Amino acid sequence: MSLTDRAEELTTLVGDLVRIETENPPGNERACSEYIVEWFDERGIDAELVAEPYADRPQVGARVGTGDPTLVLNGHIDVVPAGDLDEWTHEPYGAEVADGSLYGRGSVDMKTGVAIAMLTTAELADEIESGDLPGSIVFHAAIGEETAEPGTRTLLERGYDGEYGVVLEPTSMRTATSEKGLAWYEITVSGDPSHASRPDQGENAIQHARPVLDALADYDADVRARTDDLVGQAYATVTMFDAGTKENVVPERATITVDRRFLPQESVEEIDAEFDDLLADVAADNDIEVSWERTRTYESAAIDEDSPLAEVFRRHSADVADVPTDPWGVKASTDVRNFVNDADIEAITWGPGDLSQAHTYDEHVDLSAAADGLEALRSAAREVLSGDVE
Incomplete structure (x- = not known):
């Protein structure tokens, strides 16, 4: 041919x-x-x-x-x-x-x-x-x-x-x-709903999410220092934020999604432990309720x-x-x-x-x-x- x-x-x-x-x-x-x-x-x-x-x-x-x-x-x-x-x-x-x-x-x-x-x-x-x-x-x-x-x-x-x-x-x-590997993490920050005309009656999950976002920004800066000669830097990027059900309701929940790109020398188990420690510290320091789950993994x-x-x-x-x-x-x-x-x-x-x-x-x-x-x-x-x- x-x-x-x-x-x-x-x-x-x-x-x-x-x-x-x-x-x-x-x-x-x-x-x-x-x-x-x-x-x-x-x-x-x-x-x-x-x-x-x-x-x-x-x-x-x-x-x-x-x-x-x-x-x-x-x-x-x-x-x-x-x-x-x-x-x-x-x-x-x-x-x-x-x-x-x-x-x-x-x-x-x-x-x-x-x-x-x-x-x-x-x-x-x-x-x-x-x-x-x-x-x-x-x-x-x-x-x-x-x-x-x-x-x-x-x-x-x-x-x-x-x-x-x-x-x-x-x-x-x-x-x-x-x-590189890829893991997606979904972080849930809890609050207490109320009518927006009485915002202090509830606890605004968006406000509770602020220190979580700050901690994630610091974490991203830390992991970017990790490099591999062939695949480059690691990353921890916030890619989604979801909160609220209606314009006049103080939200009871905020969800943050993080795209974590990791290097061959990093393990998913180690990264899970990093998120666990990071979010436990944020929750304790700010008296808020935070949970997380890994929703998808490419090793x-x-x-x-x-x-x-x-x-x-x-x-x-x-x-x-x-x-x-x-x-x-x-x-x-x-x-x-x-x-x-x-x-x-x-x-x-x-x-x-x-x-x-x-x-x-x-x-x-x-x-x-x-x-x-x-x-x-x-x-x-x-x-x-x-x-x-x-």
Whole structure:
């Protein structure tokens, strides 16, 4: 197949995936999963609809070959909601191509990654089955990544695993061996309601929240001093504040949401203890009632920055697109944590596309970058499956 034909095939596949709306929430992945299974079936590759962890939101697992080593290519098919449609210049699910880019929700995050994984799996299948490549390849189209659901973890537990993994998030083809963790905390500050014409009869939860917000600002300043060479600073950012039920009612409750970005060397248990101590001190010093819960967690993860898998992908990315080869980490959170932490699999985050496009209006992927990603993935995967990676 010529390079032009490959590029057209890739553009068509990315467009087909983008046109299938898979917003999460609520979790509309089924139609996309069914499309992927049918696509593999047309190419003589067995792919399974996996009805776990949710029967109404199946995901996809496929395996080609039985030899070692096994390389797992992972992508998620859920996307964040498109938001205000009037803010889009291009239809969010139109998959329009303009000026060398394909537009649409999920185009970069991360249906291009899913598409190049599908094409690589299909192309290498003949070489694997003929014995020309001694290894095996596994494909994931996972659900629920955008909301920290156990899609990828379930696929790994179901046996769609291997010695190596690549999570195909958009990194501009830089090879990430570590990533920040993310935990969301919901802090509730209590008061006592009253009519606003008699404000002193109650206790205003908003006023009680002031020292909590001040303490959180100091905490953020402290954690920003914690740094990692690859993923940068830690953060504790107040992102939401909710209080009050009516204009003339003194609020009995205020809720503060904190987005805590943490480093590979920090643990969730340690951070829980920090919040516990911080809020207990604020409550005691100000005679207020404060409680908290961690509502969502993406753990941090890291492997050796000189891992053999990382070295292979750095080299092929540099050969194809002159991508920097220095060690690097992702400042966001991905399902690579399920590979590294849950399954003890050597895995990287790597893929074409600009991460700054993720979750934006007029999200788009540069099609030439996508084609470079396909070429680099195909050649790197072939080297890994040859068994020469040590």
